[in-house]
Amino acid sequence: MSEASSYSGTRVSGCITSMAIFLGGISLSFTLLIHSSVHATTSISHVYVVYLGANRLNNAALASNHQLHLLSKVFTSKVDAERSMLYSYSYGFSGFSAKLNSTQAASLAKMDQVITVFKSKSFKLHTTRSWDFLGLTGDNGGRTPPPPQLAYGSDVIVGIFDTGIWPESKSFRESAEAKPIPSSWNGKCVGGEDFDPSVHCNRKLIGARFYIKGFEQTYGPIDRTRDPEYRSPRDYLGHGTHTASIAVGSVVHNVSGFSGLGHGTARGGAPSARLAVFKTCWGKDLEGVCTEADILAAFDDAVHDGVHVISASFGLSPPLYPFFESSADIGSFHAAERGISVVFSGGNDGPDPGVVQNVAPWAISVAASTVDRSFPTRIVIDGNFTLTGQSLISQEITGTLAAATTYFNGGVCKWENWLKNLATDTIILCFSTLGPVQFIEEAQAAAIRANASALIFAASPTKQLAEEVDMIPTVRVDILHGTRIRNYLAHSPTVPVAKIGPSKTVIGEITAPSVAYFSSRGPSSLSPDILKPDITAPGIGILSAWPPKTPPTLLPGDHRSIEWNFQSGTSMSCPHVAGVMALLQSAHPDWSPAAIRSSIMTTADMRDTSNDLILSGGSMKSIDPFDTGAGHINPLKAMDPGLVYSTRTEDYVLFLCNIGYTDQQVKSMILPFDSVTCLPSHSYRTNADLNYPSITIPSLKFTRTIKRTVSNVGTNKNTVYFVDIIKPAGVEVAIWPRILVFSRCQQEHSYYVTFKPTKIHSGRYVFGDIIWTDGIHRVRSPLVVFLSNGGILQAVKKNM
Numbered sequence: 001m002s003e004a005s006s007y008s009g010t011r012v013s014g015c016i017t018s019m020a021i022f023l024g025g026i027s028l029s030f031t032l033l034i035h036s037s038v039h040a041t042t043s044i045s046h047v048y049v050v051y052l053g054a055n056r057l058n059n060a061a062l063a064s065n066h067q068l069h070l071l072s073k074v075f076t077s078k079v080d081a082e083r084s085m086l087y088s089y090s091y092g093f094s095g096f097s098a099k100l101n102s103t104q105a106a107s108l109a110k111m112d113q114v115i116t117v118f119k120s121k122s123f124k125l126h127t128t129r130s131w132d133f134l135g136l137t138g139d140n141g142g143r144t145p146p147p148p149q150l151a152y153g154s155d156v157i158v159g160i161f162d163t164g165i166w167p168e169s170k171s172f173r174e175s176a177e178a179k180p181i182p183s184s185w186n187g188k189c190v191g192g193e194d195f196d197p198s199v200h201c202n203r204k205l206i207g208a209r210f211y212i213k214g215f216e217q218t219y220g221p222i223d224r225t226r227d228p229e230y231r232s233p234r235d236y237l238g239h240g241t242h243t244a245s246i247a248v249g250s251v252v253h254n255v256s257g258f259s260g261l262g263h264g265t266a267r268g269g270a271p272s273a274r275l276a277v278f279k280t281c282w283g284k285d286l287e288g289v290c291t292e293a294d295i296l297a298a299f300d301d302a303v304h305d306g307v308h309v310i311s312a313s314f315g316l317s318p319p320l321y322p323f324f325e326s327s328a329d330i331g332s333f334h335a336a337e338r339g340i341s342v343v344f345s346g347g348n349d350g351p352d353p354g355v356v357q358n359v360a361p362w363a364i365s366v367a368a369s370t371v372d373r374s375f376p377t378r379i380v381i382d383g384n385f386t387l388t389g390q391s392l393i394s395q396e397i398t399g400t401l402a403a404a405t406t407y408f409n410g411g412v413c414k415w416e417n418w419l420k421n422l423a424t425d426t427i428i429l430c431f432s433t434l435g436p437v438q439f440i441e442e443a444q445a446a447a448i449r450a451n452a453s454a455l456i457f458a459a460s461p462t463k464q465l466a467e468e469v470d471m472i473p474t475v476r477v478d479i480l481h482g483t484r485i486r487n488y489l490a491h492s493p494t495v496p497v498a499k500i501g502p503s504k505t506v507i508g509e510i511t512a513p514s515v516a517y518f519s520s521r522g523p524s525s526l527s528p529d530i531l532k533p534d535i536t537a538p539g540i541g542i543l544s545a546w547p548p549k550t551p552p553t554l555l556p557g558d559h560r561s562i563e564w565n566f567q568s569g570t571s572m573s574c575p576h577v578a579g580v581m582a583l584l585q586s587a588h589p590d591w592s593p594a595a596i597r598s599s600i601m602t603t604a605d606m607r608d609t610s611n612d613l614i615l616s617g618g619s620m621k622s623i624d625p626f627d628t629g630a631g632h633i634n635p636l637k638a639m640d641p642g643l644v645y646s647t648r649t650e651d652y653v654l655f656l657c658n659i660g661y662t663d664q665q666v667k668s669m670i671l672p673f674d675s676v677t678c679l680p681s682h683s684y685r686t687n688a689d690l691n692y693p694s695i696t697i698p699s700l701k702f703t704r705t706i707k708r709t710v711s712n713v714g715t716n717k718n719t720v721y722f723v724d725i726i727k728p729a730g731v732e733v734a735i736w737p738r739i740l741v742f743s744r745c746q747q748e749h750s751y752y753v754t755f756k757p758t759k760i761h762s763g764r765y766v767f768g769d770i771i772w773t774d775g776i777h778r779v780r781s782p783l784v785v786f787l788s789n790g791g792i793l794q795a796v797k798k799n800m
Contacts, residue, residue, distance in 0.1 A: 045099045047086060047120040047217045047293050050108055051330055052094040053668035054337075060304075063090035070111065071096065074104040086213040086293055092303030093334040097293035099217060115665055118325040120214055123295065123314040125163070125239050125281060125288035126345035126571040154179050154272040155589075156582045157206065158248050159307035160575070161298050161314070162240030163288050164233045164279035165208060167200035169241060169563065171249035171266065171545040172275060174204040181206050187276055187305030192232025204250060207276030207305060208233035214293030215282045227283035237283050238550045242567050243313050245545035247575035248273040248582065255543070255564050266543065266564065269579015269635070270586070276307050281314060286554050290314050292327035299331025303338055308585050310335060311578035313345040313571035315357035320526040323659065324669070329360045333652075336362040337671055341585065341593040343577045345570035346533040347520035351618025353626055359524040359532040361647070361655060361690060364581075364597050367520070367628055368539025368573040369513035370617075372609055375541075377475050377503040379456065381496050385488055389456070389475035392566065393501035397473055399427040399453040401498040403489050407450045410434065413443035423452040427498050429485055432459035444472050454500055458482020461620070463517055467541050467568035469552040469560075475500055511610045515627045516540050517618035519570060522626035523696075523765075523784075527659070529687040531694040531784055535600055536628040537580075539573030541566050580635045587639055588713070594647035594691075595713070599638045601693040602645070602779045604631030624767050625782040630694060642777025643710040643721065645693045653677070658687050695753065695770070696784040700731065703756040710749060712742040714777060721772040721779070723751075728766035728785045730759030735770065761787035 050070070057063045067088050072081040081098075089095040097120060100108070109117040165172065180203070187207035189197035201208060210233045216222070222229045228236055235241045249268035278298035281290035295312075302310055312328065323329040332342040344358035346365040358365045377391035381401060405411040406428075407421050413430035414437060428450065430443045437443050440457050447455040454473040461478040477485070489496060516539055524532040546565035551558035577600065584596045591599070606623070608614050613622035614632060623631075649670060656666045657678035666678055688697055688706050697704060712719065721740040727733045734754045742749065753770065768783035 045101050047097055047214055047291065048100045048105045049097045049118055049120055049292055049296060049327065050095055050114060051116045051118075051324060052113055053115050053665075054334065054671055055090060055092070055094040056672070057094075060090040063094055064088040067094070067096045070108065070113065071098055073111075074100070074107045086217060087297040087300075089296055089300040092300045092338065093330065095296070095330075097214060097296065113668075115668060116324050118321070120218065120292040120327075121316060121321070122218065123281075123290040123292070123316050123328070125290070126313050126315060126348050126569045126574070154274075154586070155182055156270065156309065156586045157182065157185060157274045157276055157307045158270065158578055158582050159207075159276045159278055159302045159305075159310045160240060160244045160247065161278045161280045161290075161295065161310060161312040162243050163237040163281045163283075164210065164230070164235035164240045165205065165244055165275075165277040166235050166238075166241040166545065166547040167195070167205055167208075169245065169545040169547075170252045171241075171245040171268070172205045173250055174202040175250060178203040181274065182306075184306045185274070187301070187307075190233065193230045193234065195230065195232035195234045204275060205277065206274045208279075209277070209298070209301060210279035211294035211297045212282065214291035214297075215289065217293070218291050219284055219289070222282065226285060229283050233277050233279050235279070235547055236550055237281075237286075237288050237554065238546050238565065239288055239313070239567075239571065240277065240279065240281070241547055242542075242544045242565065243311065243571060243575040244275055244277065246542060246572060247311055247579040248275050249545060266545070269576060270582035273579075273582045273586070276302070276305060278302060288314070295327040296331055299327070299335060303335055303340065307340060309578050309581045310340060310342045311575045312342070313569075313574045315345060315347050317347065317349055317357065318355055318525050320357065320359065323360055323526070324661075328358060329363075332360055332363040333669070336593050337649075339592060341581045341596050343574055343581060345574040348518045348569050349520045350516070350518050351521060351616070353521045354523055354525050356520040356522045356524060356532045359526050359530065361527070361530045361692060362593075362652060364535065364577060364600070365533040365629070366570055366573045366577050367533040367536035368516040368568070368570045369519070369536045369614070369628070369632060370510075370516065370540045371538045372508050372510055372512040373541065374506050374510045375503040376506055377501050379475060379477075379485075380499045381485070381488060382492070387477065387481045387484065389477040389481065391473065391475040391501065391503050392469055393473045393475070393503045395502050397427070397454045397500045399425045399498060401485075401489060401496040402426050402428055403486060404428055404430045404434070407452075408446060413437050413446045415442070415445050415449055418446060418449050421450070423447070423450040426452050427454045427456060427500065428452045429456045429458070429482065429489070431479070431482055432457065432463075433479065440474065440476070444470060444474060448472050456482070456485065458485075460517070460618075463617075468566050469562075471553045471555055471558060473500065508609070511608050511612070513538070513608055513632050514615040515617045515623055516568070519617070519627070522629075527687065528698040528786075529696050530690065530692060531625055531629055531696045531782065534597065534629040534694075535577060535604055535631070535633050537573040537576035537633045539570055539576075540568045542568065542572040544572075577633060580633060580638060583635065584638060591644070591713075592646060595644040595711075598644040598646070598693045599641035600633055601630035602643070602781060603634050603637035603641050604629075604780070605634050606631045624765075625694065625784050626765075630780070630782055640714065640777070641779060642712070642714045642774060643772060643779045644713050645691050645708065645781075646711055647691050651690050654685055655687055655690055694782045694784070697755055698786050699788045700755055700757050700785050701789045703754060705752055705754045707750055707752050708781075710740070710751075710772070710779070712747045714774075716774075717742065717744045717747065719774045721774045724771040724773065726769040726771070726783075728768035728783055730757060730761060730764075730766055730787055731768070731785050732756040732758050733768065733770075733783070740772065755785060757787055757789045759787070760789060763788050
């Protein structure tokens, strides 16, 4: 049996392959996640997760003893079993992780009490103005009542699963007005290297833990010569500090990023909320790696500690593993059961369709989009030819201008193509289309190797925003501007001289939001009947807190020190949503995670600042639901959504039954619930019937009807909602009833949606909307229908 074999349908993990490009003393690392089948004997041990379902013993010690008893059955002694076990998961759910060989893992998988056994895989990270852009101002201005960011959050605890925290950052200082720590908090701050709980924890940073057993059992001890990590909650990579600051950072005035750009007031989405840090991700070759054994331990503690919202900016690229063979999905399922909202980043594998990550229906998956801030940088050639690009350049740069063909074979700006000609005091023009050069970092590495002063990088118009601080000054221009510069070079009788920068900070001159080109798109490759991503939020060029001992690019040759850094990725959009969820949890403490998700999705925006449909980065087209889910988050509207779709336990039972789990397995997974069943009563209901805020029909061949239920959460308990339908092309949509009348005695109503294909398609996605309105609220659900009736209707017509 190979190590890629399944145990109870479980596939084992892939490995991480790193490619390093050395720039003299500089090393650029690119990490690729790939799945591999490794032929191994039974003597080779790996870290496995053994999942047993819900913890019904209500006693952590009893649960741990029971787990050890099970584990001892595959060892010759109890002592060996104890030595093998890494973690016992005994609070939020039941299970354990242990060092096992393939025979032991297979034996455990056959036991009746075991639901799944899977190898602990490695996830990777998805790496201020944004809150103003979203309408949440931190300035009270003497208003009564104060804005939501200041009015709510102090009673909510947000857990950040990431690379740790830089506790000295001003973003995590407690305010003088900070209230006592909520009495519901059961967590703690754990000490370690350069982290003293008595010094570094306060009424803002109330919890800090770290989890390293899974990482070191998988990769060995941390290599401090390569990755100067801290064996404590302290952050080196910077990613955790950055995401925590986005979600719940305190208000800090007069903040700016590298070179003074982006000046303003920094704050998190819920600046009054409390922060609990769970360090699950560690540096390996300067990349953040998070093992599933450690992630599940963090979920288990987070449930015990009493967090209200969990933000996790990591994932695994497709192919996706079954839901209960994934630590993120198991942990978030049991967190949601206990009323904890969980939000994940959707991944950075776009713009191709079908690559979205973290697609479980009990958690939120977030796409990334732009804000209306830009950093225009002027390029002046020979004093009379002027163009504008985007960059983060602090001071003017002057140099001769040269085409890439002078320094790189074929004009392809890659490390290995260097012609060994030095480009001292030269600004090089590179094109992404030659080679092609897929990532701007490749061209930057090449320019550094050639000793260039700066780089002008011409690429698609959808990739022009300055996303992060560069190792070498780089101006991004589109192909049109790049072509004009190239033609000027070709016809210039002398060697042109170019002046670049410095960059400026400009607000409101670019249309926003647009979806980031790298943001992972739907449909879900694991559950195409649930729309993912759910929502989009700011994730390009986000300015947030940073460890001053960590260079902004993380590269060994970078010795700059900053306290605020620009970062991009769905890693940044994820904590934006977590911050909004914290505000909603505080404003509506009786709302379930499903109600909070519904309020965010049904109030989302579809139009940008110019009132046109949002554009999809990576193309020039308008968005569809696979780009953004329900749309772009609107926190103020989400505070008062009018109606919500509450997804209950019976909905998840339906989902679990439909994806193949038995009645007994489902009973083991969920908290005690009398009517749990996978009996034939569910056979006529599909996952499209899950009471989700969006509606997805993955294969419409014939007429089909699904059901949705909404609850009135508005202040007006006596109200009437009318429906409006934007029909998908080629589909007739009928809703009954078309009017919902709410009263104090009737605050919940169901409605039915019937879909009928009217055109023949052999395979095409079409989109629409259902909108309920009472004249004040506008409750919108996106419709996604895959028409696949071509062969059927043609056969019917042929036989008529």
